[in-house]
Amino acid sequence: MAELTYRDAVAAGIAQEMTRDENVVFLGEDVAAAGGVFKATVGLLDKFGPRRVRDCPISEQAILGAAMGAAMTGLKPIAEIMFSDFLAVCWDIVANEIAKIRYMTNGQITLPLVIRTANGAGSRFGAQHSQSVENWAMAIPGIKIVAPAFPADVKGLLAAAVRDPDPVLFFEQKSLYSMKGEVPDGEYVDELGKAKVLRAGRDCTIVALAAMVHRALGAADILEKEHGISCTVVDVRSLVPLDTQTILREVVKTGRLVTVEENPRLCGWGAEIASIVADECFWDLDGPIVRITTPHVPLPSADLLEDNAIPSVERVVREIREKID
Amino acid sequence: MDTSAKRNKSSPPAPDIGRETRLELYRLQLELRYCEKRAYDLFLQNLIKGTSHLSLGQEAIAAAFGVAMRPDDWTFCTYRGHAHTLARGASMEGVLGELMGRQCGLLGGKGGSMHLTDVKKGAMGSYAIIGAHLPVAAGAAWSAQYRGTEQVAVCFFGDGTANIGAFHEALNFAAVWKLPVVYVCENNLYMEYTPISAVTAVEHPAADRAAAYGLPSIIVDGNDADEVYKVAREALNKARAGGGPSLIEAKTYRHSGHSRADPAKYRPEGELEKWLQRDPIVLYRERLLKLGFNEPTLIDMEAEAMRQVDAATATAKASPLPSVDDIEKNVWADGGSAWRN
Numbered sequence: 001m002a003e004l005t006y007r008d009a010v011a012a013g014i015a016q017e018m019t020r021d022e023n024v025v026f027l028g029e030d031v032a033a034a035g036g037v038f039k040a041t042v043g044l045l046d047k048f049g050p051r052r053v054r055d056c057p058i059s060e061q062a063i064l065g066a067a068m069g070a071a072m073t074g075l076k077p078i079a080e081i082m083f084s085d086f087l088a089v090c091w092d093i094v095a096n097e098i099a100k101i102r103y104m105t106n107g108q109i110t111l112p113l114v115i116r117t118a119n120g121a122g123s124r125f126g127a128q129h130s131q132s133v134e135n136w137a138m139a140i141p142g143i144k145i146v147a148p149a150f151p152a153d154v155k156g157l158l159a160a161a162v163r164d165p166d167p168v169l170f171f172e173q174k175s176l177y178s179m180k181g182e183v184p185d186g187e188y189v190d191e192l193g194k195a196k197v198l199r200a201g202r203d204c205t206i207v208a209l210a211a212m213v214h215r216a217l218g219a220a221d222i223l224e225k226e227h228g229i230s231c232t233v234v235d236v237r238s239l240v241p242l243d244t245q246t247i248l249r250e251v252v253k254t255g256r257l258v259t260v261e262e263n264p265r266l267c268g269w270g271a272e273i274a275s276i277v278a279d280e281c282f283w284d285l286d287g288p289i290v291r292i293t294t295p296h297v298p299l300p301s302a303d304l305l306e307d308n309a310i311p312s313v314e315r316v317v318r319e320i321r322e323k324i325d
Numbered sequence: 326m327d328t329s330a331k332r333n334k335s336s337p338p339a340p341d342i343g344r345e346t347r348l349e350l351y352r353l354q355l356e357l358r359y360c361e362k363r364a365y366d367l368f369l370q371n372l373i374k375g376t377s378h379l380s381l382g383q384e385a386i387a388a389a390f391g392v393a394m395r396p397d398d399w400t401f402c403t404y405r406g407h408a409h410t411l412a413r414g415a416s417m418e419g420v421l422g423e424l425m426g427r428q429c430g431l432l433g434g435k436g437g438s439m440h441l442t443d444v445k446k447g448a449m450g451s452y453a454i455i456g457a458h459l460p461v462a463a464g465a466a467w468s469a470q471y472r473g474t475e476q477v478a479v480c481f482f483g484d485g486t487a488n489i490g491a492f493h494e495a496l497n498f499a500a501v502w503k504l505p506v507v508y509v510c511e512n513n514l515y516m517e518y519t520p521i522s523a524v525t526a527v528e529h530p531a532a533d534r535a536a537a538y539g540l541p542s543i544i545v546d547g548n549d550a551d552e553v554y555k556v557a558r559e560a561l562n563k564a565r566a567g568g569g570p571s572l573i574e575a576k577t578y579r580h581s582g583h584s585r586a587d588p589a590k591y592r593p594e595g596e597l598e599k600w601l602q603r604d605p606i607v608l609y610r611e612r613l614l615k616l617g618f619n620e621p622t623l624i625d626m627e628a629e630a631m632r633q634v635d636a637a638t639a640t641a642k643a644s645p646l647p648s649v650d651d652i653e654k655n656v657w658a659d660g661g662s663a664w665r666n
Contacts, residue, residue: 025471051471057501059494062460066498069464069478072449073399075471077464092491096454097461105442105450106433107655141664142656165658193666242665276665 002185007177009151010040010116013158014078016187018048021076024162027054027063028080028116037082038118038177060090064115068098071113076162084119084133084171091136098167099142114161114168119147120211120262121310122175127298130306132262134209135269137169138239144192145239147171149213151181153237156190164192173210193241197250201230204256204324207247207273209236212260212311219260219316227321239269244276251277255286258320260311265296290323292316342551344618346392350550351613351623353388354606355630357408360417363634364407364424364438368585372642373424375585377438380408382548382580385605386511387412389553390479393561399449401462401480404439405511406451409481415443417637422644429644433651449478456491458482459508463499466506466570477564478506479557485516487530493537496572500538505564507557510574511547517583518591532574540572547575548605551612578603 004012018024026044028036032055035042045053056063060081067079081087087094094115101109121130137145144166148154154172161168198213199220208216213235220231232250236243251257257277259270274289292311300306342350361381367373380387383405391412394400402409411420415431423430424438431443439453449465452458462480469476486492487510499506510531514521527533532542545556553575560571578600582589589597614620656662 054502057494057497059460059498061456061491062463062494062498065457065460065491065495066464066467069401069449069461069466070468070471071464072461073465073468073476075468092454092457093460097452097457101450102658103656104432104436104440105444106431106435106651107660108432108442108444109450110658112658141662240664244665 001182003180004151004183005177006151006154006172006179006181007038007040009154009183010158010172011043012183013155014041014044015047016155017159017162018044018052020187023074024076024078025052025054025070026078027056027067029056029058029063029082031055031080036080038174040172040177041080060086061093064090064093064098067113067115068093068101068111071111072101072109076112078114078116078162081115081117083129084117085128085131087117087133087136094137094143094169095140099140103142110165111167112165114158114170116170116172118174119171120173120175121299121306122211124301124303124306126301130299134171134239135263135267138269138272139267142167143240144168145171146192146237147173147210147239148237149173149176149210149235151179152183152188153190155183156188157192157237159189160192163189168192171210175211193238193243195237195243195246196235197232197246198235199231199233201232201254203230203254204258204320205232205234205250205254206258206260206316207234207236207270208260209239209269210262212262215311215313215316216260218313219320222313222317223320229320229324231320236269247273248277248281252281252284255284256324257285258290258292260316261291261293262310263293265293268293287323290319292319342554346554347613347616347618348626349392350388350554351609352626352630353391353412354384354550354609355627356417356633357384357387357411358606359630359634360411360420360637361407363638364421365581367421367425367638373438374426375437377424378405378584379579379581380405382600382604383511383513383577384408385550385609386481386509386547386553386575386577389550390509390557393554393557394447394479395476397447397474397476398561399447399462399465399476399478401449401458401465401478402451403455403458403482404451404453405483406441407438410441410443410448410451413443413446413448415441415446415448417633418640418644419443421637422641425641426646427641427644428647429641434647435651435655455486456482456489459486459491459495460498462506463495463502463504466499466504467502469505470502475565476505477561479509480506481509481511483516484510484512484514484521484530486510487534488516488525496534496538496570499570500540503567503569506570507560507564508570508572510572511577512574513577513579515579515583518587529574531572535572538572540570543571543573545573545575547577548603548608550605550609
């Protein structure tokens with residue numbers, strides 16, 4: 001085990017896969033010579049050269065279109081979209097082309113590609129550089145969606161995404177890039193579609209994703225120590241495929257479900273989980289399902305406003321106490 | 326009618342196109358024409374649902390590239406893609422069957438008229454969102470360049486596409502990376518229902534933009550299969566040799582409306598008639614006779630093409646409907662559509 005930052009785990013995951021498979025190539029804006037605006041891909045150009053690690057113009061449609069064309073003809077591209085907000089300018093390629101081509105062609109075309117993108121708030125970047133857009137993608141059949149919370153998951157799930165034969169949208173939470181954590185040495189590959197139980201409790205199951213996992217863990221600590229409420233925390237990790245079995249099992253154990261979502265309220269991933277839980281283990285619930293989300297507003301920039309918009313540890317503690325006690 | 330078309334009408338036939346190639350060009354144009362006409366008839370009989378964008382009048386371009394391309398080259402086309410898919414060797418029953426929503430369709434009824442694809446023949450998809458496939462073709466070209474296969478991606482699109490952002494992104498990208506891709510704008514004078522000249526800042530929507538990507542401006546008479554064939558061969562050779570992309574504007578005209586829903590009443594009186602005089606298949610037949618080809622050979626060829634269309638129609642009509650079980654198949658590479666465990 002080595003201690004790596006979340007950003008270094010990105011580079012480690014890409015390097016592991018590029019070393020293993022000559023057909024893995026990497027492209028994006030400022031990703032090669034500059035090593036990425038978040039410095040998540042430093043060293044890849046030196047290691048693999050300009051043939052495999054390529055800087056692109058500010059042309060998101062061209063970047064993802066090129067990744068798609070390359071994937072259908074034998075390569076395994078990893079494409080970076082610098083901020084997930086920019087997916088909006090190439091959404092046709094994501095939603096209409098990449099997600100649908102396999103189905104429309106009745107399986108003639110397979111797209112083993114990964115779209116990496118920096119997602120989420122916490123950097124005071126305002127409404128166009130801070131969104132959590134996982135739910136945009138969840139609305140589209142045909143894309144797998146991963147959002148790691150820890151450096152080890154970054155490396156392991158990124159490797160799994162590269163090896164997966166289907167297109168994967170890989171959301172890196174930009175406020176976690178500097179976070180450190182233990183990452184297994186050597187070749188490390190995780191599995192898509194597996195949630196992780198990070199903490200076992202008796203009273204309430206908190207399901208969270210990416211940065212919100214850390215807030216859920218923080219809240220669970222306080223709830224346990226200060227209020228005697230014992231919480232299970234499940235890190236969803238992968239929205240598509242979704243590990244509903246783990247979630248249902250953990251909800252049945254505690255009889256309570258709380259989702260903590262960074263996205264604005266409407267149609268967040270937690271709503272889908274709430275619907276599944278209500279359908280499939282309603283009689284095991286001891287009370288209403290609680291969704292804790294950002295209000296349904298574009299994100300503000302000032303630190304006071306941003307901090308109060310995104311679910312905080314304090315808010316999670318408060319809402320769980322109010323609703324569960 | 327545009328000036329380049331007039332000029333090319335009187336130009337002598339290209340001397341360097343072999344006899345066999347000329348027969349192949351004629352045969353392919355006939356097949357595309359007859360099959361497309363059959364698609365129209367099947368619509369009128371309500372055997373084909375949805376919409377359809379016919380290439381009637383534009384066959385010379387698809388046929389010329391179909392003959393000029395290497396079997397392992399890739400075609401990317403638009404929703405007006407029946408001809409381009411057939412021109413790569415996709416079967417007529419596969420195309421007509423797909424239009425009719427039958428099991429024998431190229432896509433088993435999953436795609437329909439606007440998404441014809443036959444990967445085994447290098448027909449890498451028909452894309453129904455304007456502009457989307459230009460960057461996708463660049464990506465395929467990148468893959469060929471990366472792997473050193475000397476394959477070329479050929480991407481067909483309409484005049485209206487030259488005004489969408491993806492056109493610019495793809496052309497710049499392909500030029501900067503020097504990719505083996507040939508972009509072919511089929512300028513049929515109308516973007517859907519509107520004259521392209523009314524919505525475009527330059528006279529030649531693709532060719533006049535070529536300079537912006539450091540590419541030469543290439544305009545060809547799209548109703549002359551020989552002319553298109555020559556230009557196609559040059560561009561394919563250049564791409565294969567590492568010379569980078571080409572942007573070709575082929576002037577042509579569609580004989581029918583934009584889609585099934587469009588009777589094309591916006592066309593000035595006499596315009597269609599003028600272009601029918603320059604029907605690519607009529608012109609080509611005249612040329613072959615002038616060059617000394619035997620008329621009975623051509624008549625046999627015409628009968629054979631019609632026989633093939635008839636046989637394909639019968640096969641498609643007899644093909645079973647898809648199974649409703651197919652609805653949830655082939656979202657993922659494992660053949661299924663599961664999004665949860």
